[in-house]
Amino acid sequence: xxxxxxxxxxxxxxxxxxxxxxxxxxxxxxxxxxxxxxxxxxxxxxxxxxxxxxxxxxxxxxxxxxxxxxxxxxxxxxxxxxxxxxxxxxxxxxxxxxxxxxxxxxxxxxxxxxxxxxxxxxxxxxxxxxxxxxxxxxxxxxx
Amino acid sequence: xxxxxxxxxxxxxxxxxxxxxxxxxxxxxxxxxxxxxxxxxxxxxxxxxxxxxxxxxxxxxxxxxxxxxxxxxxxxxxxxxxxxxxxxxxxxxxxxxxxxxxxxxxxxxxxxxxxxxxxxxxxxxxxxxxxxxxxxxxxxxxx
DNA sequence: TTCAATGCAAAGCATTTGCATCCAA
DNA sequence: TTGGATGCAAATGCTTTGCATTGAA
Numbered sequence: 001x002x003x004x005x006x007x008x009x010x011x012x013x014x015x016x017x018x019x020x021x022x023x024x025x026x027x028x029x030x031x032x033x034x035x036x037x038x039x040x041x042x043x044x045x046x047x048x049x050x051x052x053x054x055x056x057x058x059x060x061x062x063x064x065x066x067x068x069x070x071x072x073x074x075x076x077x078x079x080x081x082x083x084x085x086x087x088x089x090x091x092x093x094x095x096x097x098x099x100x101x102x103x104x105x106x107x108x109x110x111x112x113x114x115x116x117x118x119x120x121x122x123x124x125x126x127x128x129x130x131x132x133x134x135x136x137x138x139x140x141x142x143x
Numbered sequence: 144x145x146x147x148x149x150x151x152x153x154x155x156x157x158x159x160x161x162x163x164x165x166x167x168x169x170x171x172x173x174x175x176x177x178x179x180x181x182x183x184x185x186x187x188x189x190x191x192x193x194x195x196x197x198x199x200x201x202x203x204x205x206x207x208x209x210x211x212x213x214x215x216x217x218x219x220x221x222x223x224x225x226x227x228x229x230x231x232x233x234x235x236x237x238x239x240x241x242x243x244x245x246x247x248x249x250x251x252x253x254x255x256x257x258x259x260x261x262x263x264x265x266x267x268x269x270x271x272x273x274x275x276x277x278x279x280x281x282x283x284x285x286x
Numbered sequence: 287t288t289c290a291a292t293g294c295a296a297a298g299c300a301t302t303t304g305c306a307t308c309c310a311a
Numbered sequence: 312t313t314g315g316a317t318g319c320a321a322a323t324g325c326t327t328t329g330c331a332t333t334g335a336a
Binding site for chain 1: 219221237239241242248250252254255258259262263265266267268269270271272273274275276277278279280281282285
């Protein structure tokens with residue numbers, strides 16, 4: 001568990017004259033202490049379990065800051081809520097999402113990057129980002 | 144504009160002994176009368192504009208039926224609401240989404256299908272579906 | 287000290303549900 | 312006639328906002 005992200009968040013806050021509060025640091029610690037894709041609700045549970053409860057509004061506001069700082073990514077896998085992940089050192093990756101247990105497996109593929117360029121060019125489109133998600137069952141959930 | 148979909152919906156309703164109501168037909172007419180990806184809200188506006196207002200609950204319930212009938216597809220492009228499209232004759236296709244004007248361009252690609260299989264196999268994953276969306280600016284919205 | 291952050295509760299939105307009324311078959 | 316459909320309004324569930332209080336700098 002690398003806490004480099006927490007430090008970068010502190011630098012960001014200082015650079016913009018935003019107070020460095022314990023709540024902000026705790027949210028960042030949780031996010032940068034896991035590779036999982038967690039929801040705002042789950043972050044709240046974890047912090048409560050740590051004995052450091054936080055208002056949900058503060059969680060959402062801190063997530064906004066982390067997004068603006070470019071330190072995390074936001075996902076919507078169609079569960080009815082959003083999930084967040086520490087921004088990976090390898091910036092572009094895609095997801096395999098198990099529809100039974102909710103597990104998320106990451107992968108990266110140069111082929112996808114190439115495909116994005118090819119397809120966009122074909123349609124005179126100027127791509128900025130893409131998302132590829134494969135839904136199905138992970139090994140454990142498959143019969 | 145093909146209204147074949149409306150007929151298929153009627154067949155479906157009769158097959159399951161569900162009443163064929165004017166509201167259901169109107170929702171189907173709007174969906175099968177366009178290639179656009181419309182929201183429940185937009186369907187309501189269009190029907191109001193036609194002088195045939197419908198309760199939003201009825202729209203959502205009718206969309207459920209159309210989904211169960213397999214006649215439409217549901218999408219979430221992260222706008223905060225879902226959009227629906229008449230199910231294409233070509234079952235699998237992906238989307239280019241303009242982040243400025245909201246336009247959606249469809250495309251299909253065998254390469255994507257192959258990629259899904261390859262990647263899933265690599266991770267011992269059993270895929271059932273995928274989604275690939277490329278976000279950026281369409282030709283008109285690009286400087 | 288002071289301005290922004292926090293946290294509660296209330297508000298917002300898209301969507302779903304309860305229920306009295308209505309209507310397709 | 313009658314069971315299911317409709318449509319309003321209320322309820323949900325996630326997220327955002329208002330505002331009095333708190334706290335970082």
